[in-house]
Amino acid sequence: MAGRLPTAVRVLILARAVNQLGGFSLAFLTVLLADDFGAGLTLAGVVSAAFGLATIPSRLLGGRLADGWGRRRTIVAGLLGCAAAQLGLAAAPDLLTATLCAILLGLAFELFEPPSQSLIADAVPARDRASAFGLLTTAIAVGSLGAGLIADVVGRWSLRWLFVADAATGIACAMIVLIALAPDAPDAPDAPDAPDAPDAPGRRGAERPPVPASAPWRDRALLAVTASGTVFALISMLVLVALPISLGEVGLRPSDAGLIMAVSTATLVLVRPLLRTALLSDLSHPATFILGYTLMGAGLLGYAFAHTLPTLGAPTALYSVGNLLVMGRSFALVSELAPPAASARYLAVYGLSWGVATLLAPLAATWLIGVSGVASLWAVTAGLCGVMVVVQPGLARRVGGGGDDLGVIHSTNAVAERYDAVSI
Template sequence: MPPQFEPLPRAVRLLLLARVVNQLGAFSLPFLTALICADHGASLTTAGLVTAAFGCATIPSRLAGGRLADRIGRRTTIVLGLCGCAVAQLAIAASTSLGWTVAAAVLLGLAFELYEPPSQALIGESVPERQRVRAFSLFSAALAAGGMGAGLLASLLGRWDLRWLFVTDAATCLACALLIRLALPCDRPAPLGTDRAGAAVRPLRDRALLTVLATGTAYALINQQTVMTLPLALTRQGLPAADAGLLFTATAATTVLAQPLIRLRWTGRLTTPAALALAHLLLAAGLTGYALARTLPALVASAVVWSLGDLLVMGRVYALVTDLAPPGASGRYLAVFGTSWGVAATLAPVLGTQLLARAGTTALWSTMAALCVLLAALHLRVTPESPALRDVPQAAGSPAPGAVQAGGGRS
């Protein structure tokens, strides 16, 4: 049976379903800065620093998630992280002062990434190499499917009261945790990984991983601008911040509807460096549209182009990181790579708010577009090829129907 038609393990399918439920409420974070400004009268700079504090807290959270997954098991770590996120989201919604909001935002950061390394490791270790791109693409498809409903909820609830976005997010986190706890079997902690010589695995000494981490951090910085800064950028253009929910929905819908594009023969023949370079050129085109657009329909069209670039990124890059890891070490490799999102979440709100305050929306999106072009060139020169994609090129280019990448999800 061709790899694209082989059924995925039951544990992976249940995890995909749980993430759809979780993602239905996952668009509260982009409105954190807007909530701080609107409800607490904070300046753009203060709001950016608070969001940066959240991002900084996600870095140890991601590393702890990889370590806990190896020590107490995948399922337990996922449930712990989701419950922690729910508590922090409810604290943000109930906060009556800026100080309490800052404390709750930091707590959210400390819990936010706990469940990502065990989720990704569970996927990477449950399927053979020839199915990894497909499996990670389906994981992103689950985020996109939930994201379409989340964007609409954000648009509706955000017009009423931004606090309800955090309440809804907390509810979906608890529902996802319950589903994981009841449906997934209890797993034993993975053994500590060693390389082929028997030495303990140290991901930070792997040059190939560090190369992917560097370019991945730059990509995550750009991605976070389109998530965290977008609502503020819309308000500076005279549009409601809640319209960001419509743009998020357009992005998620495009990644679902554009799935046939990644099954084209020429797409499957692309190497990982070439596919990532093409993706970043599409990202640059979408961001250029953001810089020039002044109406909601034009912004939606730009979001569509942006999402086509996102479509090519995540399935490839997470399969690459999993393939680079020695046996038993994928959780820690994915955790180290995932710190790129924490670094980006720390820097993005500071950079974005400063660019908005000092130069405006056009400068913000133009700068991000230029960075995408630079990354496209770098991928062709420094990005390693995935061993799985090199050895099984047809499998790499043949994801299953419905396998997509969700732009701006919880990664």
């Protein structure tokens, strides 16, 4: 029943889908800097890395503001800040101005993620969070379907207009959140020294030393999950950054990345019913990570040998399904570690993995392509997936005690009936 999904979560899902309609500009940042501003591939990668570096304090500030200033205010501020920086990039007269706007974009880029994720984590029962985060991913993918087509059409005209489109959808998303979400409640004092409740469903308070809600950096389990999440984020960002560049290297248009990403989105929408089958929904965290990273690696190996749009379809589908499986379980695992008063701060620390990845991915992608070509880039990225097939399941068992007591072996069929009734 749609009514069983909290209104705030429904609004957030709708707003993020709207925002994602323009959400492919980041994939073209390196290409824009190289082509429109004459930066050259290496310098464009350095500027994109500066953007990634700026997202690290952005994520931390987003978590702090979400718990102190309020989630709705933080989400709106982050979205409007991104829009302003994107419009600046679109209108920049020279490389220096574009670089400054890219850094400002990074400083605003992650502000709205911790409050968005913590809103879901706190509103949804622990055993249902993997499905809830998966639904958010799917909703964003629905927006991406339109974004891919927009990127393909608008990108042939001018890459700058992609940033204008992204800014417009960000403003629309901010207005939805501002109008439809309830105002932030007055600040309530935190209970910084309150440990996890031992009997709270989905939490591991009885299995690890108590961690103050205000000190996520002292939670070794969170730091271990964040380290593994950094590898996952690096793989994801390498694909995002390198895909337009690699298409140009094999004789296709960089803007064709929009079509490839539209294929990815269509795959996520079509495969969601299969994720509700008992075969997949009853998998534990470790088993899901094995399957997810295996599919991602197979898709990336396919990219190494595919040089036409039709042959890129199957690898894209494999990679997309694997990415969805890993991402949903990763955020669920982090939310299960967080004390009740600190979900935003825990998710902010975990989200630093994406800041690090956004810093490293442009440098790694441009260097690998320049030194050894596109095929080597995809082979190395597939190799990282192979490493995670071995490492991630063991980490999930150590952190989560095998998974069963966290409620991660659950029936997604019942959960899906609750969430799929939401109209996107």
